[in-house]
Every structure is written in C-alpha cells, then in structure tokens.
Amino acid sequence: MSSNAAIPDEDGPLYVSAKKVYPQRVKGRFRRIKWALLAFCLGIYYFLPFVRWDRGPALPDQAVLVDFERRRFYFFFIELWPQEVYYLTGLLILAAIVLFLMNAIAGRIWCGYLCPQTVWTDLFFAVERLIEGDRRDRIKLDAEGWSASKIGLKAAKHFVWLMIAWWTGGAWVLYFSDAPTLVKDLATFQAPFSAYLWIGILTATTYVFAGHMREQVCLYMCPWPRIQAALTDSDALNVTYKFDRGEPRASVKQAAQLKAAGQPAGDCVECKQCIAVCPTGIDIREGTQLGCIQCGLCIDACDDVMGKLGRPTGLIGYDTVKAVEARACGTSPPALRLVRPRTVLYAAIIAFVGGAMLYQLATRAFLNLAVVHERTPLFTTLKDGSIRNAYTLRIANKRSEERPIAITLDAPMGTTWEVAGAQQTADWRPIVIVPPDSTLDVRLFVTMPQPQARGPSQMIQIKAADLSFGENATVKDNFFAP
Amino acid sequence: MTNPNHTAHEPDFDAVTGQSTTGHSWDGIRELNTPLPRWWLWTFYITILWSIGYWLVYPAWPLISSHTTGLFGYSSRAAVALEVQALEQRRDQQAAGLKTASLEEIKASPELLRVALARGKASFAENCVGCHGQGGTGAPSYPNLTDDDWVWGGGLKDIQATIQNGIRWTQNADTRMGEMLAFGRQGMLKKDEIEQVVDFVRSLAKLEPAKGANLAAGKALYETNCASCHGEAGKGNREVGAPDLTDAIWLYGSSREAMIESVHNGRAGIMPAWASRLDPVTIKALTVYVHSLGGGQ
Incomplete structure (x- = not known):
C-alpha cells in the first residue's frame, strides 16, 4: 500500500493517469526562504538583460549577451570568442561538482529551492491558490460540474499562467539581442521571426511544464533524482x-x-x-x-x-x-560530519577547476595568430632560382581598438618575406592593421635563396607583434624546398 | 480450429481497465480488447483532417497528363529557382562595385578585394584548374601562375588581356601571337647545330652544357636565329611571348633533350580567349585572383 499520490502503486496497472496534486498553503521558515529565493532567481532572470556594461563604442553595451550574429558571448567584463567555448565545459564540470557537494552536505538543495522547474511551479501554484483558493476549495472546484463561476476562475488562472509563461519566453530572447531595442521591435512587430518563434516555444514549455506537468517533470523526466539516490550517504543532511x-x-x-x-x-x-x-x-x-x-x-x-x-x-x-x-536504537546520535572525504574531495575539485578557469581567463591572449601553409603549391621556384613558400596568416585582435601588427620571421640569414597588401618598413617588417575585435586573413610570402642546401624542410617561426601593447604571438611552421 | 479454452459465449471483463475482453483465452493468457487511448485516437483523426488540407494546398493527385497544382501553385522546383534567383541577385549586388572599379582600385580596397578574390577563386576552380592546376601551380607546358616568370607579362592589365583574348586563339582578333619556329623540322638548323645552340642557351641559364660543347659556334647560331625574339642576352620579349632563357624556370622542361625538342619542333601552347565565355566582372575577379597568387607584378 502506498499513500503516495503522485507515484502509481507498484502492484497496480502500468498505465494510469496521474493523480492531481493539490498542495495546501503553508507558512514558516522554509516557505519564507523559498519566497526569497524565488524572487531573487526570477529577478535575475527577468531583469539581467537590461543591465548595461560599457565596452567602448565598437561593442554592444549589454552586460550579458549571446551575440550569434557576430559570434561573441559577453558577460560583464568577459568577452568570449567561439574558439573559447571550452570555458563552458569548465562551467558544466563546475556545476556538476557543486551539485554533488550540495547533495553531500544537505541533500537536494538544488531541487527544492533553485531548480527552474521548482521555482516556476511554485509561482504557478501561488497563482492557482490566489485565484481558485486553497487545497479544499480546489479539490471541490475540480469535482463539481462546469458553471459560469468555475469557467471564470479557470480562465483567469490559465490567463495569468500564460502571461507569466509569455514573459518568461520574452525574457529569454532578450539575452540574444540588445534588450531595449528588441523590446521596442517586438512591441511594434518589427522583430525577426525567430524572436517570436522562440517566445512561442518558451511560452509553451513554461506553461506546460510549470502549469500542467509540475511534479511529473521531477518524477519521470529528470535524471537527477536517480543520480542523487546513488550519490547520497548516511552522513548527508x-x-x-x-x-x-x-x-x-x-x-x-x-x-x-x-x-x-x-x-x-x-x-x-x-x-x-x-x-x-x-x-x-x-x-x-x-x-x-x-x-x-x-x-x-x-x-x-x-x-x-x-x-x-x-x-x-x-x-x-x-x-x-x-x-x-x-x-x-537508544544511543546518542553521532556529531554531524560535514567535513568528510567526500565533501573534501568535491571542494578540492571545485577549487581546482575554478582556479584553472580563472587562471586561464586572467592570462589569455588578446592577440592570436594561426598559420596555414599553402598546399598548392607547397613551394614555388622563382626566376633567380630561389624558393618561395606561401602562408595564410589569421590574426585575431581581441581588443576593442584597431592595432598595427608587425610580422617578423625567425628564419635563416638571407630569408626575405612580404605580406600581400601590407606596408613594408625598411627593416623587413610588414605592418598590417587589424580592425578592433575581429580577425584578419593575410598572405605571407617567404623567400629563401638556396634552401635546398639545408634539406627539403626546415622550421621557421612566424611572429605577430603588437608594438604598442607589447603583445606577441608566435607560430612554428615548415618551409619546404624541392 | 477448436480450442478447449475458447469461451466466447461468456462475457469477460478485464479487472484493471473494466473493459470487456475478446473472450479468447489460450493457456490462461487472455486476449484483451482495450480500446486505444482517446488522445491517440484524436491525434490520428486530426492527422487525417490535416492530410485533406495538405491535398488542397500542395500538389498531390496525379491526373492523366499532369497533376493537381494546389491552391497556391506551389512547386519545389519553382522554390529552388526563386532561391537561386535571390542568390544571384545578392551576388550581383556584391559584384556591383567590381563592375565600375578599375583593377588598381579593386586591389586597393579591402572590401572589393575580398569579393574579387572569392569570386576569382571560385571561377578559377571552375575554368582554369584543368590546365593550370589547383592553386595555379601549372604543369609542364602549362605555366605556373604563382611564380615571378611571365611569358606575356604579369601586371594586372597584362593578365586581364591574356584571360580575355587568349594565346594563339585565332578566333579572337586581339589574341596574343608569337611563334617559336620548328628550326629542325623546317630544315633551318641541322641536328648538330641545334645541339650547339642548345648548349649555348644552357650556359646562359647556368645549366650544365654537354662536355666539350662548342659554345662559340652555338653563340653565333643563337645570334642569327634566336636573338631577334629572345634578345641578345636571352632575356626574352613579352611582346611576342618569347620566354626569358636565363632564369631558372623552364615551361617545357630544362633537360637537354626537352630543349633540343623545343628547337627542333618549335612550341606553340594555346590558351582559349575567355571574353566570349565569361562576363567582364568575372574576368576582372579572375585577374585579381591570379595576380594575388604570388607572382603579380
């Protein structure tokens, strides 16, 4: 026998419809904590897109922005390029271990207080209670036949739910475009179709998940309860x-x-x-x-x-x-052991991954150089018998100002080089101007008088140097001869 | 077939669902008759209704000689044609700048250069790689376009003229003409004379002449027969497409045998004129692309 309302009986039929849960109003310490966290989490979600962050005239001033069009991710003072998406991997690892640590200390804190499914469902329950009344009233209302007042109550509830769901979808798209502009465009029906589509999708998922599926999401869709059961121990609160x-x-x-x-x-x-x-x-x-x-x-x-x-x-x-x-058993309970091998290990992993990410972020380069050696042809014989190799350089300037970059080579004596379309200084240093926050592809031609004498292939080092910032990027590559 | 368990005449109900069963039972296993879930059934009916709408809106039913075209006359072929048209329109917009700008202006403007190189690269892959190879690396008899040795000139204007009018392409009045005579075949030089002149030319290019070659005789023969086109010093003449004989690049090979064959049979490589096949904007883009391969002068 099980008095469990949501989970079907073990001996019963496999296929039964879910029994509706009518949670009753409750007051107390944990309810207050949950209200506070609900307001905090939803506040961040709904209003963060409107926070501004000055990055100079060339870049958007939205504090948190996923800019698909220009392929950039902005988070306050951090700007990530597509090739830096691996930071997300670090964040995911961090999130998973934080979840483990939470679980080892005080169980399903995430599920109970912070999970979006819980937060939105809680809000939807509050709306339901406000309109249809507390547990008894709602059970009674659902049991009785349709009347004008029942239709009115139900319609009011679903309308408010849909409004909340719609606002949720609306806030989502603001993270992908300049929020004030997009709000104006949405209101005047000037926004791109994809914005309306995503608002529609998120409205539907919020309405269905938080309004109709509720605890079913936790019981049947979410993997965490299963994983959590395997991770908990008898020392965890x-x-x-x-x-x-x-x-x-x-x-x-x-x-x-x-x-x-x-x-x-x-x-x-x-x-x-x-x-x-x-x-x-x-x-x-x-x-x-x-x-x-x-x-x-x-x-x-x-x-x-x-x-x-x-x-x-x-x-x-x-x-x-x-x-x-x-x-x-009548014995006195053991002292609470929050510091135990499990929690220490989780904390250590969090510190290590977090530290590695911070170090990487603090020391990352704002000037990158990538070199592709020309394959067709690998080398070209010139009139005077010297050999020339061509390279495509991709110079990435991650600063928000235009930068002159000098291209120099570490190669045997007598080697000359030029960059197509670049100004050439007297001491063989072609200078290319890389626009702010962008990449520039240039072709580099390197010529050696008699490289065959040194073998069919030799290592050269190509260096991009920003003289004003004192930043360098070097790449090793081969120079081929017949 | 008779079945001892068959009890069709007694109504039987499934305890779980309350639905009547088929009454069939084999080895204690009863055959249920539970209806499909209502949501499933309604979804099924809705898809049927949807398909009727589909028949009306889209081309659906074959007729004797054609088919129903649907309310809006949609066809996937027309949709593709529209997309191609839109793409071409966009390309034309991008290429609008190329139409009016001179070759030097294209070279100087990063924006135009980007468009020209992209278009030139695509067109090169379509039209030129058959002879000149991927990346313009050339092959014996087909010039390498990445080096600094140009038979007919490597400036922007020269390259454009070559692409437009071709080389020895007689259908084009402005084509580049020049003839390397077949000195041996036409009886102008004897076999040993050819060998002498080849040995002299090899000495010009700092290639190894045959042992004990008579360079003086070769020089004399060169001055009478070759210098008018290739120049006294062997530096060549781009007006008539006479290659430089002093450099390290040999279009038809630098072996003694290959050079003897060149003098004996002559050489007359042909390049088609592209003015009749490609539009001027594409030729401009090709010119800029070839010029950018490394040898442009």
Whole structure:
C-alpha cells in the first residue's frame, strides 16, 4: 500500500493517469526562504538583460549577451570568442561538482529551492491558490460540474499562467539581442521571426511544464533524482521524518491513553499536513524517496502542528540517516560530519577547476595568430632560382581598438618575406592593421635563396607583434624546398 | 480450429481497465480488447483532417497528363529557382562595385578585394584548374601562375588581356601571337647545330652544357636565329611571348633533350580567349585572383 499520490502503486496497472496534486498553503521558515529565493532567481532572470556594461563604442553595451550574429558571448567584463567555448565545459564540470557537494552536505538543495522547474511551479501554484483558493476549495472546484463561476476562475488562472509563461519566453530572447531595442521591435512587430518563434516555444514549455506537468517533470523526466539516490550517504543532511520520535503514531487522545497504560506513543498525530502541503504529493514519513524534492515545506507544516499541540518542533527536519538510526536504537546520535572525504574531495575539485578557469581567463591572449601553409603549391621556384613558400596568416585582435601588427620571421640569414597588401618598413617588417575585435586573413610570402642546401624542410617561426601593447604571438611552421 | 479454452459465449471483463475482453483465452493468457487511448485516437483523426488540407494546398493527385497544382501553385522546383534567383541577385549586388572599379582600385580596397578574390577563386576552380592546376601551380607546358616568370607579362592589365583574348586563339582578333619556329623540322638548323645552340642557351641559364660543347659556334647560331625574339642576352620579349632563357624556370622542361625538342619542333601552347565565355566582372575577379597568387607584378 502506498499513500503516495503522485507515484502509481507498484502492484497496480502500468498505465494510469496521474493523480492531481493539490498542495495546501503553508507558512514558516522554509516557505519564507523559498519566497526569497524565488524572487531573487526570477529577478535575475527577468531583469539581467537590461543591465548595461560599457565596452567602448565598437561593442554592444549589454552586460550579458549571446551575440550569434557576430559570434561573441559577453558577460560583464568577459568577452568570449567561439574558439573559447571550452570555458563552458569548465562551467558544466563546475556545476556538476557543486551539485554533488550540495547533495553531500544537505541533500537536494538544488531541487527544492533553485531548480527552474521548482521555482516556476511554485509561482504557478501561488497563482492557482490566489485565484481558485486553497487545497479544499480546489479539490471541490475540480469535482463539481462546469458553471459560469468555475469557467471564470479557470480562465483567469490559465490567463495569468500564460502571461507569466509569455514573459518568461520574452525574457529569454532578450539575452540574444540588445534588450531595449528588441523590446521596442517586438512591441511594434518589427522583430525577426525567430524572436517570436522562440517566445512561442518558451511560452509553451513554461506553461506546460510549470502549469500542467509540475511534479511529473521531477518524477519521470529528470535524471537527477536517480543520480542523487546513488550519490547520497548516511552522513548527508536530508529532509527527514524522525521516526524514532514519531512512531508509533497516535492521535492526541489515543497517545494520552497509551501513555497512561504505560505503552509507547510517538509524537506523530497522523494529521497528514505534511502530505497536504507537499508539491509532489508524497508522504515524507515513508522515508527519503525519489519523489521528495526536499523543499522543506513539510517541515513548516509539521512545526506548525507541533507548536499548536505544545510539543517540540522538528519532528520533520534536516537530519542524517545515522542520527535517526542511532536515536532509534537508544544511543546518542553521532556529531554531524560535514567535513568528510567526500565533501573534501568535491571542494578540492571545485577549487581546482575554478582556479584553472580563472587562471586561464586572467592570462589569455588578446592577440592570436594561426598559420596555414599553402598546399598548392607547397613551394614555388622563382626566376633567380630561389624558393618561395606561401602562408595564410589569421590574426585575431581581441581588443576593442584597431592595432598595427608587425610580422617578423625567425628564419635563416638571407630569408626575405612580404605580406600581400601590407606596408613594408625598411627593416623587413610588414605592418598590417587589424580592425578592433575581429580577425584578419593575410598572405605571407617567404623567400629563401638556396634552401635546398639545408634539406627539403626546415622550421621557421612566424611572429605577430603588437608594438604598442607589447603583445606577441608566435607560430612554428615548415618551409619546404624541392 | 477448436480450442478447449475458447469461451466466447461468456462475457469477460478485464479487472484493471473494466473493459470487456475478446473472450479468447489460450493457456490462461487472455486476449484483451482495450480500446486505444482517446488522445491517440484524436491525434490520428486530426492527422487525417490535416492530410485533406495538405491535398488542397500542395500538389498531390496525379491526373492523366499532369497533376493537381494546389491552391497556391506551389512547386519545389519553382522554390529552388526563386532561391537561386535571390542568390544571384545578392551576388550581383556584391559584384556591383567590381563592375565600375578599375583593377588598381579593386586591389586597393579591402572590401572589393575580398569579393574579387572569392569570386576569382571560385571561377578559377571552375575554368582554369584543368590546365593550370589547383592553386595555379601549372604543369609542364602549362605555366605556373604563382611564380615571378611571365611569358606575356604579369601586371594586372597584362593578365586581364591574356584571360580575355587568349594565346594563339585565332578566333579572337586581339589574341596574343608569337611563334617559336620548328628550326629542325623546317630544315633551318641541322641536328648538330641545334645541339650547339642548345648548349649555348644552357650556359646562359647556368645549366650544365654537354662536355666539350662548342659554345662559340652555338653563340653565333643563337645570334642569327634566336636573338631577334629572345634578345641578345636571352632575356626574352613579352611582346611576342618569347620566354626569358636565363632564369631558372623552364615551361617545357630544362633537360637537354626537352630543349633540343623545343628547337627542333618549335612550341606553340594555346590558351582559349575567355571574353566570349565569361562576363567582364568575372574576368576582372579572375585577374585579381591570379595576380594575388604570388607572382603579380
């Protein structure tokens, strides 16, 4: 038997429709934390595109911008080029390990408080409660036949949901274009079709996921509950029903009778408030389980009841498996071990990956040189018998100002070189002007008088030097002779 | 076939769904008759309706000699044609600058140069690589366009004229003409005289002459027969396409045998005139591209 509303019975048919969950309003510490985090997360999401960041006249002034058209990613003072996308890999590794660390310390903090699915579903629940009333009213409303007032309530709810979903999609596209301009274009129907399309897609996913699928996303679509179950241990804090104190369950009256008869009675009065407030509709008293996103709302509900009964709060609370089991056996619970090999290892990986990324970011070059040796032909014999090789240089200027770059060579004596279309200084230093924040392809011709004497191939070093900033980029390549 | 388990006459219901079964049972396994889920059925009906709309809007039904064209007359062939047209329009816009600009102006403007090189490269790959090779590297008898040795001149104007009018392409009145006579075949020089003149030319190009060659006799023969086109010093003459005989580049090979053959049979390589096949803008782009390969003068 399972009182679990959301997850079908193990012995029942495989294919049943989901039972709708009607979470009840709850007040308390964790509810307040969740409201604050909801406001914080959504605030960032909806308003970040409007934050400005000055990068000079040539570049966009939006603090966070994914510029597909010019192939740049801007994040405040960081500007990434497509070839630097590997930073994302680092971020993903970091995110995964942070998730592991969170889990090793206090369970599914991500699921309960920060996951977009949780945050938007919470907001949609709030709207539903505001319009249709609390748990009992909603159950009653769904059970009764259609009437004008029911249609009105339902229509109002779906309208507000759709508005929130639409705003969510609208905010999404603002990260990919200059936000104020795009808002104006969207309002006057001047925006590109893809903007409307993406708003439509995100509106639909938000409305469906947060309004209709809710806990189904966590139970059936999300891989994290499965992974989390394999990663947790008996030292991690989790939202826990302390059965050592709660069992055996008895109403206040029964408990008094049992105690009078000298029999044990637990603190759980079977009020089922923990089930009523649960957004995934589970019974926390069945233990840590896949359906529990550990949002802490049952803690608030139980504390409220315990307070009213004059019993100590914390029958449901953050606790470890070890502590609960120890108390159940009558021994004193072990001290909380937040510092243990697992958490130390996770913290060390986070520090290492984060440190490596910061180091890489701080020391990255703003001048890059890539060289492609001409293949057709590998070399050209000139009239005077000397040999010439051609190279295509791609010079990347990652600064926001135009820069003169000198091309020099580390090659045997007598070697001459020229860059097509470049100014040539007296001392064989062709200078090319690379525009701000862009790349320039130029052809370099290198000529050696008698390279055959030194063998069919020899190493040369091509150097691009920005004299004003003192930055260099060098590339080794081959010079081929017959 | 009779089945001892067959109990078709007694109505049977599936406990899970409450639906009646077919009443068939084999080895205790019952055949259910649960209807399809309603959402699935409705999706199926909607796709049927959708397909009717599709028949109306798009070409769908074959007729005796044609087919239904649909409400908007759509055809994928016409759609491709429209896209090609749009592409050509865009290319023409890009090439508009090339039309009026001179070759030097194109070379000087990074924007025009970029367009010209892209267009020139594409056209070169289509029209020129057959003889001149990928990247203009040439082959024996077909000049290498990346070096600094030009039979007919390597300036922008020279290259443009060569591409436009061709070489020894008699259908074109302005084609480049010049003739290397077949001195041996036409009986102007005897075999040993040819060898003498070849040995002298090899000495001009700092190539090894045959042992004990009579260079003085060769020089005399050269001055009477060759100098009028190739010049006293052997530096060649671009007016008539006479190559420089003193440099390290030999279009038909630098072996003694290849040179003897050149003098005996003459040489008359042909390049088609492209003015009749390519539009002026493409020829301009090709000119700039060839000039950029490394040898442009």
